[in-house]
Structures are given as structure tokens and as C-alpha cells.
Amino acid sequence: MENGVSLFDNDTLNNEVSTISESSLQNEESHSSEDDFAYIENGFIVDVSDSRKISDVIYQLSSVLDLPEAQEKQVCIKLGSIDLNSAQVSSIKALVETMNSEIAFISTTSDITEASAKEINVKVSKIENKIVTPSFDNSKEGSAELEKALDKIFGGVSSEAQKLKNKISQFAKSSISKTSENNTESDIISSSHLSDISSSINDGIGTEVDDFKQYDDLNKELAEANRVADLEEEKLLEELKEKMILTEKLPTLYIQRTLRSGQSITADGNIVIVGDVNPGSEIKAVGDITVWGILGGIAHAGIEGNRFAKIRALSMNAIQLRIADVFARRPDGDNIPYIQKSDTYVPEVASVDGNNIIIHKMINK
């Protein structure tokens, strides 16, 4: 039964954001039963049972507790088999308290953790058996599939139990109410058949466990896929941030002459040109391009894909501007091959916005 519940937990509780309200609902539903299983009102369960290290626990906990919904609530932490000493448990407690929440109780399968929790007056309880039959909202996406899976599991259990009951009743040859519990049945069974019965029960449970394992694996895979997707997104964001910082750290090529037609400059870093860049010339830079003069040629900043790269010039008259993979060309019509001279220059900056290059005039800034 433990495995079966952990399957459910993995699916609902591990996906922290979406399921907080759901799980707390379930708690309220089911807290009418036994006393030795604690329940929480106005709270939620955080399942960190797949963590193998204290750092994982802290990381997962803090990411959940950071959510606005998680503020000022009772928290139940499902720890799994991890062994923690009292200092580590108290640090978890402190973490929860800094987030304006409170630990209602923790759940663990490890004796060491249990002992150390009791040392610092943290309530230890079992929550696994508490969730009996979860109710599902059919309108929710994907829940139908899960329900089907659960039907198979729980339906399978009940039919298996039914079979066992039938067997038991045959052995006992006595009239037993079919609705009664297995435990009460076994009291009545005669001792001579006890071993047979227990072995057959074990067999039944064994197949159930296999079933659960199968779904457990599936859900673990799902969770893993979700985690990988999140990680990738994070990685992308970090990469972009890194690129922004990197541009600053890149070496800069400093050129103090006019670039004429046919001349081409490629740099591994930024380029600063004091002078004009005439039509027909080409500048390519991994970082930014700054022209202290009239930019009339082709400028390509961020050639290695940095969309944060910028092109600056005292006067922007470029035939083409390219930043990373974004491309812009001078509009047709004012296709005059010579540079338009003017007395005053308005510096301009070209940068990427979405999939377009936008040129800003630097006025009153």
C-alpha cells in the first residue's frame, strides 16, 4: 500500500505549484479517521522523499516555501528514507520558520531521523496511509488518465482482496460478513491453515507491488522530464544573462582610422572605431560594435549568437545591420551611395527587440 500512495504523492505533491490546494483539500477530507495519523488544517504536504542529501531537501523545500501560497501555513514534510541528525532537522525547522510557516509534523521511514526529530520536539507521524481514495476533478487536464491508472491499481486491489476473502472464507468454512476487514477474518481462521493463507496473501500483495512499481517508474519518468524541461529553461535564461555579462569582459579592438570599401574587420570581442565606416566595408564582432563616426557599411554584432549585442554609431546609415541572427536592411528609396553629410549628429543605438532590430536615437538621455 505504501508504494501505491507514493505513486500518488509523486504525481500530485511533487509538482509543487499546482497541487498545493489539491493536497490540502484531500487532507481535510480524510482527517475524520484514525487518531494516530496526524492531519493538518490550513496546510500542505511537501514530498521530498526522493531526496538523498540534506542539500536536496533544503533546495526543494525552499523552492516550495518561496511560493506566495505557501506563506503562513502548516507544513508537513515527507522525508522518505534519508537519515538526518538533530542539527539537520532543526535547520529544516528553522528554514520553514523563516518562511513564516510552521512544521506540523514530519514523516520519515528512517529511525535515525525519527529519533532526532523527537529530540527537538518535532512531531513525527505517518501520512502514507492517510490518503485512502483520492477524488479527482475530471475537468482537470490529464486527471482522466491518472484516474484510469488509479482505477486499475485500486480496482485491482479490491478484486484481489475479494479473491483473498473468498479463499479465506473457504478455508474457514464459517459465515463471515463480506464487508468486514481482513484482520477480523484472520482471527477466525483456524491455525492449521494459517500458513497457507498468509502465503497466498503474500503472493497477492507481491503482484500488487509489481503493478505499483510500474506506475511508480512511469511517474518518476514524468517528474524527471518536467524537471529537465525546467532546468533547460533556467539554463537558457542563465546563458543569456551570462552573455550580457560576457560582452563586458570581451577584449576590445580599437581602430583609429576610416574603414573603406572592401575592408573587413572581424573581432573575437567588441570593436570600437574612431572614424567612418564607408559603404562596402564590413565589421563583424562577437560583442558590441561602436562607431565614432558615420556607419555606412555592413555591421554584424554578436556573430556567435548574442542577441544582447548592440551597434552604436554617431550616424546610422548602414546598408545592413545584423545582430546575432536578426537582420535589418536600409529601406529602399534613400539608396544614395554616398554618405549624407550633416552638421550635427544624433547618436543612435541598434538593438534587438523580439525578432526585429530597433534603432533608438539618443536624444535627451
Added chain:
Amino acid sequence: MTGRVIVITSGKGGVGKTTTNANIGTALARAGKKVVMIDTDLGLRNLDLLLGLENRIVYTIVDVVEERCKLKQALVKDKKNPNLCLLAAAQTRDKSAVTQEQLKDICEQLKEDYDFILVDCPAGIEQGFQNAVAGASEAIVVTTPEMSAVRDADRIIGLLEAKEEIKSYRLLINRVRPNLVKTNDMMSVDDVVEILSAKLIGIIPEDTGIITSTNKGEPIVNDEKSLAGRAYKNVAQRILGEEVPYLDLEAETSMVTKVKKFFAGLIGKEKQ
């Protein structure tokens, strides 16, 4: 479809190869033919400017040769005429970036999809010229009625005749000034044809409109009123095999000068 590959060459610089290329190409495209122009003047490209396509060039012939892009990607479509394409030269490279075989190969590929492939040849008789001529089977030799240009054209014709691939060549005389010819200050068309003993394909008068059209990036054939534009249109028609009489430049220009003189006289009278 097997297209005709025509190289436009001159030997001497500044006689109007590129202008001729842009105008004949545009005229042929306007006549409904599929035309692609290849600029082989690597490092000194101008054809894109004359067509006003400079801002659209992303890939050049060097990118095609060095396999950074496909041939079709490098073809720049004209703004107005979808039949017209340009394969631009690289500005930042020199003539050695492309070999004769590579250009021949490009011409062969383009032949399948286009009626006309016009190759714009660089000035000189070195590698650039050899490259441009490599893929062509016809040639148009552009010259002006000046001794130096005629001399260079003679040299070029000699080189073209030595090439087996060039099946035929025609002469185009550019920048003819009928007034100067009349006063014996300029060689006449007949003189040039006699010296070069080549078949004529067109006579283009000197036209100030060429300067503005070059700066605008708009070939002069698009201007119906221009005399040079009409002359270029006639050249295109002759390339297509039509019999078109040569423009009577003397009559045309004298008419214009007559009108000008008339108005000048009127203004002069008013001033008096």
C-alpha cells in the same frame, strides 16, 4: 530550359559594362524573360548599386563557391521585376576567391532555370576576365568611340576569338555624341566598326540621365522618355533575335537641340 550565357566585357574600365549589363538585363526581364545577372567584379562590385539592390545582399558568389549557402539563396530578386535576379560579388575579397571552373559550374546550374545569364566582367584581361568568360558562350564587347577604348576592345576581341567556348561576339558602342561626330571631333560608329571589323549590336548615345539613374539605383530602361533607355531596349530586342533599326541619333539629338535653341532664343528675346 537551356539559357544563353552572355558575358559583357570591354577591357578598358569606365566604358559602361556594368550600366550595359543592368540595362540589358532589366530590358530582357521586362520582355518576359527570366534573367540572372552575375557580378564577377570581386572587390569592386557596382552592379548591385546600379540596380538598387545593395541593401538586400546577404550572400555573395564567394559564399556560394565556399558552400556557405545554396545558389538559390544567394540570388537577390529585383525590387520591381520578379524575372530579374542578381548574384552579387563579394566586396571584401579579391578575384582569386573564385576559379574558372567554379564560375562555369554556376553558369551551368543557372542555365537550367533561366533564359539569360548576363555575366558582368571586370576591367582588365587578368584572372577576373578569364573567370567571367569561362562559363559564357556569347559576348558583348562594350567600347566608346575613343582610341584607347577601341584599342582595348581590339585586344579583348582577339582574346575572345582565341576562346573556343565563345561562339559569337557583338559590339556595343557606348557614349556616342553625334554633335562631336558631326564636327569630326569624335570617331564615328562606322569608323569603330571598321577598325574592329565586328558585328554591331547597339549604339548608345551619351545621356546625362545615366548619372542620375546610377545614383538612384534605377536602370535607365525603365525611363521610357530617355534616348539611352530606348537604345538599350533595342539592344535587348536584337539579342532576342528581332530586327530593330538603329536610332537616328543625329536626328533625335538635333531635334532636341533645335527645341532647346528655340526656347533659349525666346528667353534671350525676353531678356532683351
